Amino acid sequence: MGKSTSKKIMVGVFVVVGTILLVAALYFIGNKQHLFSKNIELYATFGNVNGLTLGNNVRYSGINVGTVSKIEMIDEGTITIQMLVEDKTSRFIKKDAIASISSDGLVGSMVVNIIPGKDEVAKQVVSGDTIKSYSRIGADDMLSTLNTTNENAALLTSDLLKITNKIIEGKGTLGALVNDTLLAQDIRQFVVELKKTTAGTSTAISQINTIISKINYEESAAAVLLSDTVSANQIKKVFANLEKSSKDINEVTKNLDEYLKEIKSGKGTLNYVTQDEVLIKNIDSTMINIKEAAEKLNENMEALKHNFLFRGYFRKLERQERKEAEKN
Amino acid sequence: MNGTNALLTRTKSFFAEIGDMTLFAGRFFREVFSPPFEFKELLRQCYNMGNRSLLLVGVTGFILGLVFTLQSRPTLMQFGAESWMPSMVSLSIVREIGPVIIALICAGRIGSGIGAELGSMRVTEQIDAMEVSGTNPFKYLVVTRIAATTLMLPLLIIMGDAIALLGSAIIENLKGDVSYLLYFNQVFDALKFGDIIPATIKSVFFGFAIGLVGCYKGYYCSKGTVGVGEASNSAVVYISMLLFVIDFIAVFVTDIFFEI
Numbered sequence: 364m365g366k367s368t369s370k371k372i373m374v375g376v377f378v379v380v381g382t383i384l385l386v387a388a389l390y391f392i393g394n395k396q397h398l399f400s401k402n403i404e405l406y407a408t409f410g411n412v413n414g415l416t417l418g419n420n421v422r423y424s425g426i427n428v429g430t431v432s433k434i435e436m437i438d439e440g441t442i443t444i445q446m447l448v449e450d451k452t453s454r455f456i457k458k459d460a461i462a463s464i465s466s467d468g469l470v471g472s473m474v475v476n477i478i479p480g481k482d483e484v485a486k487q488v489v490s491g492d493t494i495k496s497y498s499r500i501g502a503d504d505m506l507s508t509l510n511t512t513n514e515n516a517a518l519l520t521s522d523l524l525k526i527t528n529k530i531i532e533g534k535g536t537l538g539a540l541v542n543d544t545l546l547a548q549d550i551r552q553f554v555v556e557l558k559k560t561t562a563g564t565s566t567a568i569s570q571i572n573t574i575i576s577k578i579n580y581e582e583s584a585a586a587v588l589l590s591d592t593v594s595a596n597q598i599k600k601v602f603a604n605l606e607k608s609s610k611d612i613n614e615v616t617k618n619l620d621e622y623l624k625e626i627k628s629g630k631g632t633l634n635y636v637t638q639d640e641v642l643i644k645n646i647d648s649t650m651i652n653i654k655e656a657a658e659k660l661n662e663n664m665e666a667l668k669h670n671f672l673f674r675g676y677f678r679k680l681e682r683q684e685r686k687e688a689e690k691n
Numbered sequence: 692m693n694g695t696n697a698l699l700t701r702t703k704s705f706f707a708e709i710g711d712m713t714l715f716a717g718r719f720f721r722e723v724f725s726p727p728f729e730f731k732e733l734l735r736q737c738y739n740m741g742n743r744s745l746l747l748v749g750v751t752g753f754i755l756g757l758v759f760t761l762q763s764r765p766t767l768m769q770f771g772a773e774s775w776m777p778s779m780v781s782l783s784i785v786r787e788i789g790p791v792i793i794a795l796i797c798a799g800r801i802g803s804g805i806g807a808e809l810g811s812m813r814v815t816e817q818i819d820a821m822e823v824s825g826t827n828p829f830k831y832l833v834v835t836r837i838a839a840t841t842l843m844l845p846l847l848i849i850m851g852d853a854i855a856l857l858g859s860a861i862i863e864n865l866k867g868d869v870s871y872l873l874y875f876n877q878v879f880d881a882l883k884f885g886d887i888i889p890a891t892i893k894s895v896f897f898g899f900a901i902g903l904v905g906c907y908k909g910y911y912c913s914k915g916t917v918g919v920g921e922a923s924n925s926a927v928v929y930i931s932m933l934l935f936v937i938d939f940i941a942v943f944v945t946d947i948f949f950e951i
Contacts, residue, residue, distance in 0.1 A: 370738045377741050381846030384853050388887055391879040418883065 397429050402447040403490035404432075407462035407475070409442050410498055415464055415473040421446045423460075423477040428452040431475060443493075446475060456494075457485035463497040715833075715907045722827070722834045729835050736839035740801050744847055747800060748793050752851035755792060756784060756858030764866065773867055777874050778881035780859045786886050789852040791938055794897040797844055798930035802905040805836050806926030809909025810919035818910070833910060837902035844898025845891055885949035893941040897934055904930045 393399055396418060412434060421429040433445035448456065459480030467474045477494070488494065529535055533542035540546065668677050760780055767773050809832060812818050821828040856878060863869040908926035912918045 371734055373742050374734055374737045377737075377745065377843075378846060381849050384849045385845075385887075385891065388849075388853075388879075388882070389884070392882050392884055392887060395879050396883070 395427075397447055397449055401450040402429065403450050403453045403488070405429075405446045405448050405453075405456075405462075405477075405488060406491070406493040407444055407446070407496040408437070408493065409444065409464060409496050410440050412442050412444065413464050413466075413473055415444065415475065419473050419475065420467070421448060421475045421477065423448075423452060423456055424479060426452070428456075428477075444475065454487050455479075456488045457482065458488055458492065459485040459495070460488070461495045461497050711911070712903065712907050715910070716903055718829060719834055719837050719903065722830050723838060727830075729831050732831055732835040733838055736835045737843055740797075740836075740839050741843035741846060744797060744800055744843075745850065747796060748847050748851045749854050751796055752789070752793065752854040753858040755788065755851075756780065756855030756860075757862050759783065759788070759855075760859040760862040761866075764862075774877075776863055776867070777859070777869070777877035781856060781878040781881050782886060784855045784859075785852050785882060785890055787890075787938075787942075789855055790848050790890050790894045790897060791934065793848045793851040794844065794894065794901065794934050795931060797840070797847065797898075798901050798927055798934060801840055802901045802930040803923045803927045805840075805902065805905030806909040806912075807919055807923040809833075809836075809906060810912030810922035811916075813910065813912040814915055814919055829910075833906045836906050837899065840902030840905075841895060841898040844901065845894040848894040848897075849891070885945070889941060889945040889949060893938065893945075896937050896941065900933045900937055901930050904933060 390399070415431060415434060417431055417434065419431045420427045421431060429446050429448035431444055432447045435443050435445070437443050446462075456477060457480050459482045461478045461480065463476050463478065464473055465476055466472075478497075530538045530541055532538060667673050760776060763776065763779065764773065767776055767779070809818075812832070818828045818832070821831065856875075860869075860871055860874040863874055864871060905926045908922040908929065912922040914921070
């Protein structure tokens with residue numbers, strides 16, 4: 364009896380353990396497929412589902428939140444997929460979320476990625492909602508792009524080959540730079556000189572620094588110049604005035620210069636007057652002639668006075684003069 | 692002409708055996724649902740076939756998972772796909788290798804055992820004595836054994852699969868620094884109901900085939916002690932062949948009903 368009971372227990376344990384293992388495996392598989400959680404249905408429409416099959420995972424921000432439960436072709440080029448998404452995570456998915464189909468790794472199965480939208484105040488999705496979709500480029504498109512890239516790369520390489528050949532042959536500036544040994548020596552010499560110059564500059568700067576450091580900023584004129592803003596403004600004005608004055612002086616000097624040049628060159632009335640001796644003589648003789656002419660004119664006038672034709676006029680003038688003299 | 696006759700005879704006997712076995716199976720289905728039920732004998736057989744096979748199945752399963760992982764690693768590493776190891780191993784073991792290997796081991800242990808046991812009972816006329824004494828030997832000996840293998844083999848296969856996956860996980864943990872949590876997470880990520888349910892249904896048929904062929908060969912054993920050996924031997928051969936036939940049909944049917 365005892366032996367039979369122990370056998371019963373052993374068989375019972377065996378059966379229970381085996382059943383538990385089976386049930387546990389089924390539970391874990393079902394759990395992975397979100398069969399035992401409360402789900403909501405979401406829809407998205409694509410032009411091409413790139414081999415998506417029923418049961419493929421749905422990810423939101425990289426977390427598995429559901430599975431693809433239905434794929435239906437509505438019309439030519441329009442495929443609607445139904446996704447079962449866990450209710451507990453659906454509250455994070457907003458109405459402006461975008462669904463895209465991508466591959467899980469290079470050789471993995473396809474997954475639906477739900478990308479969060481940018482509108483933070485958008486409402487959360489509810490069961491039956493259709494969210495926006497975004498079709499990524501497929502492997503074929505990628506390969507065709509790669510093909511173009513390859514062709515371009517081939518062209519680039521052939522051009523590069525030509526350039527490198529020219530460089531090796533010593534053609535062009537770059538070729539000369541690479542191949543010309545004299546140029547290299549010159550450059551080396553230049554660098555050496557540059558080093559020396561730099562060293563000299565450095566010494567000079569250090570000397571200037573020493574001089575500057577020796578300036579007594581507290582009491583010297585330099586300090587006043589460097590620190591007193593009122594003096595600085597005044598000095599500015601002085602300099603401005605000085606600049607203006609110097610411009611004026613410059614202008615005057617220029618005029619004087621021109622004037623003197625004119626004088627020297629013999630142009631102008633003054634120079635003519637001062638320099639021409641013939642003119643002076645002419646003027647002198649003219650003056651003598653004028654003097655003689657005036658004397659003769661006086662004589663003529665006297666003669667006119669005594670002429671019977673003009674005598675009346677002159678007497679009239681004398682009478683008027685006398686009357687005015689009496690009045691005064 | 693002689694050769695043709697011999698071939699014809701063998702073909703006839705082959706079909707006759709299949710017919711016999713079908714009738715034997717039909718008799719089993721008639722007897723299994725009719726009282727009296729031999730629960731005590733069923734329990735004993737379950738213990739013998741289930742519990743006592745567990746060690747063999749466990750060790751085989753563990754080594755199977757271990758070796759399978761070790762052998763697959765270099766190839767997967769060449770493709771840089773070591774991370775696919777849990778998926779690959781779990782799918783292979785649960786779908787195919789686990790059920791078939793464990794069923795073959797059970798065919799060797801249980802099938803030959805049943806064949807030898809019933810065969811020796813037949814040649815020592817114990818079965819005849821039971822018939823004379825009024826006990827139904829078919830119900831007592833055959834029904835309990837076939838029922839026990841049908842019930843126990845699926846459980847043995849589930850346990851064997853689990854132990855094989857554990858062996859694989861240990862190797863992955865030691866060689867590939869994959870944690871047990873990650874390993875089993877990936878295993879259940881890869882497995883679908885379409886993998887585990889058909890495999891379990893298939894293992895029920897495997898168990899039934901092992902019990903049926905073993906019992907048939909033993910029950911109809913003849914030619915004395917030589918016949919016992921032959922019954923035992925032919926039981927294993929037939930079972931092995933039948934297992935692959937069932938496996939093929941199961942995969943075929945699974946392919947229709949579950950999208951693999």
